[in-house]
Amino acid sequence: MRSKDGNPVITVVDRSGVHKLGILYCICSGALPHNQQLFTMGLLAATFKKTEMVFTFDVLDDFLLDNLECKTTAQLYYSKLQAVTNGMFPSDVLNCYKQLLRAAWQWCDIKTKHRSGLRFPQEVPSDDGSATIFCPACPQPGVNLPNDWETQYTKVELMRTFIMDGNFVADYMRSHTNESDIALSPGQAFMVRSEPFQAHLQRATEPPQACACHHYKAIEQANSSKLHLDVTGIGATACPHGFFVLNLVVDFQKGERSVI
Numbered sequence: 001m002r003s004k005d006g007n008p009v010i011t012v013v014d015r016s017g018v019h020k021l022g023i024l025y026c027i028c029s030g031a032l033p034h035n036q037q038l039f040t041m042g043l044l045a046a047t048f049k050k051t052e053m054v055f056t057f058d059v060l061d062d063f064l065l066d067n068l069e070c071k072t073t074a075q076l077y078y079s080k081l082q083a084v085t086n087g088m089f090p091s092d093v094l095n096c097y098k099q100l101l102r103a104a105w106q107w108c109d110i111k112t113k114h115r116s117g118l119r120f121p122q123e124v125p126s127d128d129g130s131a132t133i134f135c136p137a138c139p140q141p142g143v144n145l146p147n148d149w150e151t152q153y154t155k156v157e158l159m160r161t162f163i164m165d166g167n168f169v170a171d172y173m174r175s176h177t178n179e180s181d182i183a184l185s186p187g188q189a190f191m192v193r194s195e196p197f198q199a200h201l202q203r204a205t206e207p208p209q210a211c212a213c214h215h216y217k218a219i220e221q222a223n224s225s226k227l228h229l230d231v232t233g234i235g236a237t238a239c240p241h242g243f244f245v246l247n248l249v250v251d252f253q254k255g256e257r258s259v260i
Contacts, residue, residue, distance in 0.1 A: 002022075005022060007022040007023060007024050008022070008023055008025075009021065009022050009023070010023055010051060010052055010053060010054055011052060011053040011054070011094060011096070012043070012053075012054055012055075012056065013053070013054070013055045013056065013059055013081065013096055013099075013100070014055075014056045014058065014059050015056070015058055015059045015062050015081075015084075016084065017081060017084045017085030017086075017093075018081060018082070018085045018093050018094055018096065019085075025037055034051055035048045035051055038051065038054055042056055042057045042058070043055070043056055043057070044056075044057065044060060044103055044106065044107055044110075046096075046099040046102065046103050053096060053099055055099075055100065055103045055107075057107075059081075060103060060104055060107040061107075063077050063100065063104055064104060064107070064108065067104075074097060074100050074101050074104065075097055077100070078095075078096065078097045078100050081093075082095075105184070106184070109184040109185055112131055112132065112185065112188075112189065113131060113185070115132075116130070116131045116132060116133075128187040128188065128192075128193065128246070128247045129187070129188065129189065129190070129246030129247040130188060131185055131188035131189050132188075132189045132190065132246065134239075134243060134245065134246050135239045135241050135242075135243035137239075137241045138160055138239050138241065138243070139153075139158045139160060145158075160239065161239070161240050162237050162238065162239060162245060163237070163238050163239070163240065164235065164236070164237050165235070165236065165238075166233055166234065166235040166236075166252065167233055167234050167235075168232065168233035168252070169233070170231075170233055170234045171229050171231055171232050171233060172229060172230050172231035172251075173228060173229060173230065174228055174229060174230045187247060189246070189247075190236070190244045190245075190246060190247065190248070190249040191247070191249050191250070191251075192247050192248065192249065192250050193247075197250060201253070230251075230253075231251040231252065231253065232252045232253060233251075233252035234249065234250070234251055234252060235249070235250050235251075235252060236248070236249040236250075237249070
């Protein structure tokens with residue numbers, strides 16, 4: 001679609017609603033690609049090869065905050081934007097629900113990389129867990145300890161304690177489109193990389209769990225089959241200060257299943 005001036009028209013999703021606006025890209029020598037030009041103006045392109053829709057940074061930040069604090073789903077949030085755009089006939093407003101999901105996912109990844117000091121667009125983290133930080137209070141050589149820490153402190157003073165726990169309610173339904181579910185930063189924060197973790201599960205053995213109590217639900221859950229679930233819970237390791245340990249959060253596949 002083009003405007004009366006012949007400029008391309010794109011859909012702009014903002015907190016104020018969904019709008020159709022004409023846009024004029026810079027065509028000077030050495031100009032940035034269109035998606036990067038939009039990015040410098042505070043707009044995240046929903047597609048990159050042929051941009052027809054963008055989300056403002058403001059609306060993405062607002063959605064993520066609503067999702068975190070008010071538990072607002074993407075569908076309900078976009079329904080609100082439709083009502084803001086056209087209070088009489090919100091259903092007439094273009095449905096960009098799926099694009100909002102993808103853009104918010106990408107925006108989270110971009111902000112994570114920005115906080116960790118990575119440069120756009122070439123630089124990527126080199127080590128697992130390098131896109132975030134560990135607890136600043138736990139003793140770490142080269143981070144918060146002096147160079148002669150080995151002579152200044154005893155092993156007891158620098159002992160680090162970790163707590164392991166799991167949540168067996170945070171399950172995830174088996175998806176029919178797993179091939180399109182691509183990790184943007186696999187293993188670069190708290191979650192472990194999927195490939196080595198699955199390889200470990202294949203090699204490891206599962207010890208049998210016997211219990212004399214016939215009504216012990218945890219054991220029943222561990223032995224139950226949940227074929228409709230990809231993930232049956234989540235396990236994490238944290239320090240006493242409440243910080244998750246980098247690259248030590250994993251998905252459970254069968255309740256309280258444990259392997260060695």
